[in-house]
Amino acid sequence: MTDMPISTAPKRSLYAQDARTKKRNRAETRFRVYGMAAVITGIIALIVLLTSILGNGLSAFQQTYISYPITLSEDRLDPEGNRDPAEMAAVTTFGYLPVIAMSLQQHLEAEGIDPGMGGRELAAMLSEEAPAQIRAMVLANPELVGTTIDAEILVGGRIDGFFKGRVTMESAERDRNVSPAQLVLAQQLAELGMMETRFNWDFITWPDASGSRPEAAGLGVAIIGSFYMMLVVLALALPIGVAASIYLEEFAPKNRLTDLIEVNISNLAAVPSIVFGILGLAVFINFMNFNQSSPLVGGLVLTLMTLPTIIIATRASLRAVPPSIRQAALGLGASKMQSIFHHVLPLAMPGILTGTIIGLAQALGETAPLLLIGMVAFVREYPDFLSTHSNTFPLMGDGATALPVQVYSWTQRSDPAFVERASGAIIVLLVFLLMMNLIAILLRRRFERRW
Amino acid sequence: MEGSNMNDMSQIDQGVAVDTLKMRARGVDVYYGDNHAIKEVDVDIADKTVTAFIGPSGCGKSTFLRVLNRMNDTIDICRVEGDVTLEGEDIYDPKVDPVQLRAKVGMVFQKPNPFPKSIFDNVAYGPRIHGLAQNKADLENIVEKSLRRAALWDEVKDRLTAPGTGLSGGQQQRLCIARAVATSPEVLLMDEPCSALDPIATAQVEELIDELRSRFSVVIVTHSMQQAARVSQKTAFFHLGNLVEFDDTDTIFTNPSDPRTESYITGRIG
Numbered sequence: 001m002t003d004m005p006i007s008t009a010p011k012r013s014l015y016a017q018d019a020r021t022k023k024r025n026r027a028e029t030r031f032r033v034y035g036m037a038a039v040i041t042g043i044i045a046l047i048v049l050l051t052s053i054l055g056n057g058l059s060a061f062q063q064t065y066i067s068y069p070i071t072l073s074e075d076r077l078d079p080e081g082n083r084d085p086a087e088m089a090a091v092t093t094f095g096y097l098p099v100i101a102m103s104l105q106q107h108l109e110a111e112g113i114d115p116g117m118g119g120r121e122l123a124a125m126l127s128e129e130a131p132a133q134i135r136a137m138v139l140a141n142p143e144l145v146g147t148t149i150d151a152e153i154l155v156g157g158r159i160d161g162f163f164k165g166r167v168t169m170e171s172a173e174r175d176r177n178v179s180p181a182q183l184v185l186a187q188q189l190a191e192l193g194m195m196e197t198r199f200n201w202d203f204i205t206w207p208d209a210s211g212s213r214p215e216a217a218g219l220g221v222a223i224i225g226s227f228y229m230m231l232v233v234l235a236l237a238l239p240i241g242v243a244a245s246i247y248l249e250e251f252a253p254k255n256r257l258t259d260l261i262e263v264n265i266s267n268l269a270a271v272p273s274i275v276f277g278i279l280g281l282a283v284f285i286n287f288m289n290f291n292q293s294s295p296l297v298g299g300l301v302l303t304l305m306t307l308p309t310i311i312i313a314t315r316a317s318l319r320a321v322p323p324s325i326r327q328a329a330l331g332l333g334a335s336k337m338q339s340i341f342h343h344v345l346p347l348a349m350p351g352i353l354t355g356t357i358i359g360l361a362q363a364l365g366e367t368a369p370l371l372l373i374g375m376v377a378f379v380r381e382y383p384d385f386l387s388t389h390s391n392t393f394p395l396m397g398d399g400a401t402a403l404p405v406q407v408y409s410w411t412q413r414s415d416p417a418f419v420e421r422a423s424g425a426i427i428v429l430l431v432f433l434l435m436m437n438l439i440a441i442l443l444r445r446r447f448e449r450r451w
Numbered sequence: 452m453e454g455s456n457m458n459d460m461s462q463i464d465q466g467v468a469v470d471t472l473k474m475r476a477r478g479v480d481v482y483y484g485d486n487h488a489i490k491e492v493d494v495d496i497a498d499k500t501v502t503a504f505i506g507p508s509g510c511g512k513s514t515f516l517r518v519l520n521r522m523n524d525t526i527d528i529c530r531v532e533g534d535v536t537l538e539g540e541d542i543y544d545p546k547v548d549p550v551q552l553r554a555k556v557g558m559v560f561q562k563p564n565p566f567p568k569s570i571f572d573n574v575a576y577g578p579r580i581h582g583l584a585q586n587k588a589d590l591e592n593i594v595e596k597s598l599r600r601a602a603l604w605d606e607v608k609d610r611l612t613a614p615g616t617g618l619s620g621g622q623q624q625r626l627c628i629a630r631a632v633a634t635s636p637e638v639l640l641m642d643e644p645c646s647a648l649d650p651i652a653t654a655q656v657e658e659l660i661d662e663l664r665s666r667f668s669v670v671i672v673t674h675s676m677q678q679a680a681r682v683s684q685k686t687a688f689f690h691l692g693n694l695v696e697f698d699d700t701d702t703i704f705t706n707p708s709d710p711r712t713e714s715y716i717t718g719r720i721g
Contacts, residue, residue, distance in 0.1 A: 253527065254527055322564075324560065324562055324564035325564060325566065325567075326525075327522070327525075327558075327560060327564065328560065328564040328565075328566065328627070328630075329566075329576075330522065330525060330553065331520070331522065331553060331557065331558035331559075331560065331631070332553065332554075332557065332576060332577040332580070332630065332631065332634060333550055333551070333552075333553040333554030333555075333557075333577065333580065333581060333634060334550070334576075334580050335550045338580055342576070342580075343566055347567065
């Protein structure tokens with residue numbers, strides 16, 4: 001119909017769609033469907049991701065404890081009987097294990113519970129961290145020796161897993177680390193109220209633990225390390241990035257050199273982060289001899305990585321300030337510097353802050369470069385920002401680890417309980433990222449001005 | 452002071468009390484890269500006079516206006532040749548800091564461009580950076596005087612802390628004029644100050660320009676020949692980068708000597 005010449009088809013009703021219109025409408029409908037499909041795919045992916053992480057990780061914030069009276073016998077813990085902390089420190093956790101195991105056995109007998117297993121098997125229900133907990137308690141307060149304390153100590157990862165549904169009777173039969181008898185007893189103790197699974201902050205505050213005691217592994221060191229690194233990145237990347245952007249955008253002459261710099265900054269933003277790790281290894285550790293795996297080196301590497309992001313964001317927001325504002329200031333006799341700092345920079349501030357926080361968030365989640373500068377190490381000590389342990393560069397800080405690296409190293413461990421820990425660490429990381437983005441939004445709202 | 456009668460075309464307007472020559476441009480050429488935008492222009496700006504630059508779009512009148520306070524410096528590819536003096540001092544002398552020059556030669560732009568700050572801060576900005584006020588009371592005094600001079604005081608005196616960007620277009624432009632006036636310039640350059648305004652706001656600004664003439668010399672670029680005829684005493688007609696004619700406004704509009712001027716003001720070119 002429509003391929004007839006217009007002159008011979010004068011009458012076309014508005015009520016009937018012609019073929020062209022139908023085709024266009026169909027194309028539009030198709031496009032809407034594609035768009036909605038893309039959005040729905042994204043939402044589904046997000047939901048799956050969050051479900052998987054939350055499902056695996058939320059239980060990391062719960063921990064199973066056993067509480068019973070522990071008799072701290074003097075002849076084992078302080079053979080000399082003089083309560084001298086230095087001498088008492090000579091008793092290692094191996095000396096404490098029989099004390100708490102014995103107390104458990106005695107308590108069960110007193111309660112009239114038949115454990116149905118030998119003392120060794122009973123002791124294996126406790127966490128390997130438990131003797132260390134009691135030892136720390138005793139060393140902090142030597143007067144406890146000789147008394148009976150009501151202590152709450154960690155149970156082993158398998159027993160903990162039983163209460164979280166990870167370990168079952170069937171899996172216990174195939175597991176050398178736990179027996180069905182232990183699970184039966186654990187169930188019994190839980191019903192008596194001796195064993196309890198509850199929320200714990202220790203996951204956030206404790207340092208990492210060895211592969212055989214996932215129940216004691218925490219994020220404390222990683223969070224401190226990440227925090228120090230963010231401080232370094234903020235302190236270096238923000239002023240350097242903003243100063244570089246202002247110079248390039250407002251002062252630098254437009255010539256081949258600045259063009260080259262511009263291209264290179266854009267390219268730097270696309271350089272794989274591991275390359276920055278190699279650079280950091282070569283420059284900061286091998287050449288400048290900074291402490292390996294210290295937050296300062298990590299922060300420097302992340303600064304290099306974040307700078308292009310901040311520079312690009314800052315330049316974009318400087319460019320978005322209308323030139324009329326600059327001209328108004330210049331026309332009043334303000335110097336270039338005054339026009340920039342009094343008028344342009346305040347208007348560009350929301351964009352700069354957003355860019356900076358996005359850069360920081362990117363740095364917070366970055367793993368690859370940190371692996372290369374040794375931050376993947378197993379660190380039990382809370383790092384100091386100013387190192388007291390290093391004699392070469394005391395200002396450079398102790399070795400530390402970082403949140404994403406902690407996730408990486410936990411996922412490599414064999415005990416399935418570390419899957420839970422790694423997912424928990426991811427939740428913590430995501431919460432930090434969400435908080436930073438929230439701050440970015442709030443700052444943008446706060447500083448946003450219309451013109 | 453320079454002699455006021457260097458150019459035989461620029462006779463002093465008999466109807467206006469014009470005393471001295473303020474700015475003098477001789478043989479000014481402006482290049483944008485390879486583009487020769489202004490060709491050998493000679494203009495005298497008299498004190499306490501309104502001088503209008505008219506001409507078709509792209510004729511170079513705005514460019515020449517920007518020569519007078521070196522706003523062209525901010526454009527990298529722009530090059531200015533020739534002599535421009537302010538009270539006998541060469542403003543393109545290497546010793547001259549354009550910042551100081553612009554404090555003496557203020558500018559109002561085509562589009563109202565108040566800072567996104569309060570009305571008070573907008574006007575106070577110039578006096579603050581030039582240290583014109585000794586104390587707060589002094590500054591408030593300057594702000595009030597400037598706003599009064601811009602005929603804006605009565606409209607905004609109760610909301611000086613409100614953002615300048617919240618005013619209407621005409622008020623914004625008068626705020627920009629108040630801002631420029633607050634630094635006590637000697638010459639005020641206005642680049643099509645009424646092109647974004649409605650007829651009522653235009654009339655207000657024109658009245659204002661006439662009043663400002665008692666204190667400054669005003670140079671105004673305009674597309675409206677009626678406006679040039681209404682507010683100015685001297686008019687310069689630019690065409691294709693050349694200064695075609697520069698004379699008393701009355702003469703230009705009633706008895707132009709160049710046929711191109713006549714064609715333009717009668718609407719045949721432009």
